[in-house]
Amino acid sequence: xxxxxxxxxxxxxxxxxxxxxxxxxxxxxxxxxxxxxxxxxxxxxxxxxxxxxxxxxxxxxxxxxxxxxxxxxxxxxxxxxxxxxxxxxxxxxxxxxxxxxxxxxxxxxx
Amino acid sequence: xxxxxxxxxxxxxxxxxxxxxxxxxxxxxxxxxxxxxxxxxxxxxxxxxxxxxxxxxxxxxxxxxxxxxxxxxxxxxxxxxxxxxxxxxxxxxxxxxxxxxxxxxxxxxxxxxxxxxxxxxxxxx
Numbered sequence: 001x002x003x004x005x006x007x008x009x010x011x012x013x014x015x016x017x018x019x020x021x022x023x024x025x026x027x028x029x030x031x032x033x034x035x036x037x038x039x040x041x042x043x044x045x046x047x048x049x050x051x052x053x054x055x056x057x058x059x060x061x062x063x064x065x066x067x068x069x070x071x072x073x074x075x076x077x078x079x080x081x082x083x084x085x086x087x088x089x090x091x092x093x094x095x096x097x098x099x100x101x102x103x104x105x106x107x108x109x110x
Numbered sequence: 111x112x113x114x115x116x117x118x119x120x121x122x123x124x125x126x127x128x129x130x131x132x133x134x135x136x137x138x139x140x141x142x143x144x145x146x147x148x149x150x151x152x153x154x155x156x157x158x159x160x161x162x163x164x165x166x167x168x169x170x171x172x173x174x175x176x177x178x179x180x181x182x183x184x185x186x187x188x189x190x191x192x193x194x195x196x197x198x199x200x201x202x203x204x205x206x207x208x209x210x211x212x213x214x215x216x217x218x219x220x221x222x223x224x225x226x227x228x229x230x231x232x233x234x235x
Contacts, residue, residue: 033218044227047223054212056221101155
């Protein structure tokens, strides 16, 4: 059972917009900033979003993040086949002294 | 270019021990907190352990507390994970990640900005 809640799967066709949600509680998402990662097994996890909505250099602008209250979202505009991967939200929970993750969302590009 | 490379993964029997290493380069290692994570087959990413830049703060996931020990050697730009009493459920790819702190005009927070490719630990008889 993950501390943060994500839908297990999402899908879209090339060019579409897809959003992935991540919900928590006041003591985690409500008080800390969210990271989003893209991961394909056998590769290094890749940071897509930090501080809720900031993109590291090199991450395409079609990836965006937002947070409201105890929920966060990752949006992918102009979906591409190479976006097919697992996506995870995570925060540092000060009350637990731990990084906590969502269970992950498997994105399929149809 | 920042590089993080994990090593030491292997096949080990239940109850056995293993030591993982994480070698960092192209950044000032002593300035950063570091973490271990893992991803088991068919499961999600899971945090394993945190070690502060000067090793003053160390935290563990409940699932490994008392069995795993994280350490670092700043002179050698390296972090380690000593694992003992290994169980089948410890089977996973283990990843090392750098933790950085970023700020905007209204918020500061941590980000796991660089990761390694991982090393595979298999616990099986």
